[in-house]
Amino acid sequence: MATVTFYEKPGCINNTRQKKLLAAAGHQVIAKNLLTENWQTERLRAFFGALAVRNWFNYSAPAIKNGEIDPDNLTEQEAIALMLKNPLLIRRPLMQVGNRFMTGFDQQTVDSWIGLSEIEITPDLESCPRTLAELSCSHE
Template sequence: MSDIVFYGKPGCGGNARQKALLQAAGHAVEPRDLLAWPWTAAALLEFLAPLPVPQWFNRAAPRVKSGEVVPEALDAAQALALLLAEPLLVRRPLMQCGAQRLVGFDPAEVDALWGLQPRHAAWPRERAEGCAAAAADVQAARCRSARE
């Protein structure tokens, strides 16, 4: 299988689930702290440039959810400056396997590129992004406070 560099947020339940899916498929996962990584504009753009600017952003970030940051209102230069200054706004995870890079965790896309087996009943068929605790109010509040 593959070695996958996984830039995520430490303590994020969603990222933990995503790493577990990759490991269950036999991939070696090298976790890196997305928030503490010394990003440069060029390095971040290697992940983000193929996507439209609004897809660069973590929709669960407090400043995006509150409407303070409106990704659709930003051009690429504004967005990049904001993401470099505040990595919590970056859509996660960022993943790299060799020269291939992905933003976010779409199980079908991960499966097509690198393989995501086994495919059992628990295998997610939709995007596996977002807070794993969002369904439970108490857990969602805990998750929100951890993002801040």
């Protein structure tokens, strides 16, 4: 099984569920705080691969929900610069296994990548399930 470096927002319900799925599939999960990590441009960019810039973002982040930032109108350089200043903008989780990187947690993609085959595929584990009043996944 794989050793997964898992960059999360501590306290996020979905990140907790995602880590449990990985561990249940036999993977070793090394959790790190995405918000306090010392990100550098090249290192952060590696997690996004060929994804469109709009798919790099956490749409629960207050700056996006409030309309301050429109991910559809940003270049790669602008997006990374904003994320380095405000890590809440980064789509979670970021995962690394060896020299392979991934952002987000699409269960079928993760299953194809490192294996979750023994685990039942469950509904959306990326969107924050909290109500607007709680917002624990998007800020702090």
